[in-house]
Amino acid sequence: MRVLIVGSGYVGLTTGSALAYLGHQVTLLDINEERIMRLKDGEIPIHERGLAEVIGESRQNIEFIARWEEFDSSVDIVIVAVGTPNKGNGDVDLTYVEVVAKAIGERLTADSDPVVINKSTVPIGSARRVKTIIEQEMKKRDIHKQIDVASNPEFLREGEALFDTFYPDRIVIGVESDKAKNRLINLYQPLLEQTFTPPVSVRRPEGLTLPHMITTSPTSAELIKYAANSFLAMKISFINEFAGLAELVGADINEVAKGIGQDKRIGSRFLNAGIGWGGSCFGKDTAAIMYTANQYNFEMPLVQAAIKTNYKQRESIIRKLQSELKVLRGSTIGILGLAFKPNTDDLRDAPSLDIIRGLLELGANVKVYDPIAMANCKRLYPDLIISYASSSEELFEDCHAVVLITEWEEFLHLPYSRIAERMRTKLIVDGRNVLDKEGIVRAGITYKGIGRGE
Numbered sequence: 001m002r003v004l005i006v007g008s009g010y011v012g013l014t015t016g017s018a019l020a021y022l023g024h025q026v027t028l029l030d031i032n033e034e035r036i037m038r039l040k041d042g043e044i045p046i047h048e049r050g051l052a053e054v055i056g057e058s059r060q061n062i063e064f065i066a067r068w069e070e071f072d073s074s075v076d077i078v079i080v081a082v083g084t085p086n087k088g089n090g091d092v093d094l095t096y097v098e099v100v101a102k103a104i105g106e107r108l109t110a111d112s113d114p115v116v117i118n119k120s121t122v123p124i125g126s127a128r129r130v131k132t133i134i135e136q137e138m139k140k141r142d143i144h145k146q147i148d149v150a151s152n153p154e155f156l157r158e159g160e161a162l163f164d165t166f167y168p169d170r171i172v173i174g175v176e177s178d179k180a181k182n183r184l185i186n187l188y189q190p191l192l193e194q195t196f197t198p199p200v201s202v203r204r205p206e207g208l209t210l211p212h213m214i215t216t217s218p219t220s221a222e223l224i225k226y227a228a229n230s231f232l233a234m235k236i237s238f239i240n241e242f243a244g245l246a247e248l249v250g251a252d253i254n255e256v257a258k259g260i261g262q263d264k265r266i267g268s269r270f271l272n273a274g275i276g277w278g279g280s281c282f283g284k285d286t287a288a289i290m291y292t293a294n295q296y297n298f299e300m301p302l303v304q305a306a307i308k309t310n311y312k313q314r315e316s317i318i319r320k321l322q323s324e325l326k327v328l329r330g331s332t333i334g335i336l337g338l339a340f341k342p343n344t345d346d347l348r349d350a351p352s353l354d355i356i357r358g359l360l361e362l363g364a365n366v367k368v369y370d371p372i373a374m375a376n377c378k379r380l381y382p383d384l385i386i387s388y389a390s391s392s393e394e395l396f397e398d399c400h401a402v403v404l405i406t407e408w409e410e411f412l413h414l415p416y417s418r419i420a421e422r423m424r425t426k427l428i429v430d431g432r433n434v435l436d437k438e439g440i441v442r443a444g445i446t447y448k449g450i451g452r453g454e
């Protein structure tokens with residue numbers, strides 16, 4: 001099928017590359033000309049495992065364009081994957097989606113017959129809003145036509161974006177017509193039946209079950225996306241709430257998580273206690289659903305509490321440092337990891353940033369190290385008065401304490417005896433409960449985890 005994807009960010013570029021790999025003819029349109037130029041030159045603008053391979057192998061099926069003038073009105077599917085940022089009050093800024101809807105409506109002809117798909121995370125009613133805008137624009141040119149707009153929320157995780165795209169647990173489509181339903185089934189057929197040859201760098205896991213396609217109304221599909229992210233956010237906050245209690249009563253939250261996670265009804269994933277969630281979506285989407293609920297004068301105390309607990313986790317790191325070091329003014333604190341999670345250079349709503357700001361406000365000197373996110377930090381936050389270490393080992397030099405924020409693989413096996421010698425006071429706060437506690441203690445370093453009632 002011929003597919004136009006509008007927006008070439010994490011979601012658009014991943015989806016577009018995967019669809020091209022599966023054999024569709026994909027055009028990726030982004031108004032960010034620099035990004036399109038880089039893509040045309042073969043550069044991969046985001047850090048995602050397998051993306052270079054998948055794009056490389058599908059070059060003949062992908063084209064990159066930066067101008068709406070090149071829009072081909074005879075396309076079968078248009079996927080909208082532009083950003084839907086928070087306005088600051090929880091409400092979703094739909095400007096980009098609306099601008100795209102208008103641009104589509106201005107260009108469709110009487111013969112065009114595409115299905116338009118909202119893949120961006122959008123509040124309920126957005127499929128209808130996009131449909132109205134497109135049809136109104138067409139009417140202005142005297143074209144009276146119904147356009148199918150479907151909702152097809154995206155569930156990929158950054159860092160595992162291609163894996164999640166090729167091997168999804170489910171594909172949700174919110175449609176109002178058989179035409180839209182059938183076109184989406186055709187689009188995703190190779191994934192539903194797993195008939196493609198997996199890319200070398202994104203292997204198919206053994207024992208993989210086929211993904212279900214879940215067909216709903218557009219409104220249900222829109223709500224499914226918010227419910228999924230809110231539930232995952234709540235699950236993390238739930239374990240973090242118990243981590244706080246575990247510290248007081250002398251239990252180990254890792255043991256508790258294992259003990260409850262083995263219950264299939266609960267499941268063991270997303271039960272890692274620590275400094276909580278960050279990233280571009282959990283914060284934005286929980287705030288957005290609270291905003292929607294509020295518009296209906298409806299309370300969602302569970303989601304609200306999940307948000308509150310999450311941001312308390314970041315503060316709790318500073319409380320731990322205060323409790324061990326007493327005075328933070330003049331202390332040097334090392335921050336191991338900046339990205340909101342490993343395998344990405346994304347700093348959106350990264351817990352590291354709040355923790356760094358909190359430490360700076362208390363007069364501490366902050367030193368940081370991250371294998372790939374430091375360049376982004378320098379570029380986006382030039383106001384942060386911090387120093388950058390050249391390696392994870394060098395970070396420990398002269399530190400009064402080091403806090404692990406992001407569980408990058410390379411941080412998991414540090415030479416503790418060597419780094420102990422470089423520290424001024426020997427304290428490691430393990431913000432993700434992933435370090436070798438025994439090894440750290442053996443090297444004479446004090447270990448503080450999250451929810452580990454030492």
Ligand SMILES: NC(=O)C1=CN([C@@H]2O[C@H](COP(=O)(O)OP(=O)(O)OC[C@H]3O[C@@H](n4cnc5c(N)ncnc54)[C@H](O)[C@@H]3O)[C@@H](O)[C@H]2O)C=CC1
Nearest residue numbers: 007008009010011030031032082083084096120121154158
């Ligand atoms: N990043 C993630 O892991 C996930 C994101 N989502 C949702 O997907 C949507 C997109 O997110 P990301 O890909 O992260 O955003 P992003 O910010 O990485 O990419 C959006 C792209 O859209 C482009 N754009 C904006 N206006 C445009 C226009 N008028 N025409 C053409 N291109 C335009 C921008 O230049 C940008 O490159 C959001 O609604 C987000 O909530 C959903 C699941 C996962």
Ligand SMILES: O=C(O)[C@H]1O[C@H](OP(=O)(O)OP(=O)(O)OC[C@H]2O[C@@H](n3ccc(=O)[nH]c3=O)[C@H](O)[C@@H]2O)[C@H](O)[C@@H](O)[C@@H]1O
Nearest residue numbers: 154155156157158236270271272276277278279281340341
């Ligand atoms: O809507 C979105 O954008 C996406 O949001 C999340 O994906 P993502 O934000 O990329 O990353 P996750 O792997 O979910 O991690 C989010 C945050 O939760 C934290 N986390 C995760 C799991 C856990 O057990 N504990 C925990 O603190 C991570 O460190 C990270 O900061 C969801 O997992 C995706 O399904 C969804 O599509």
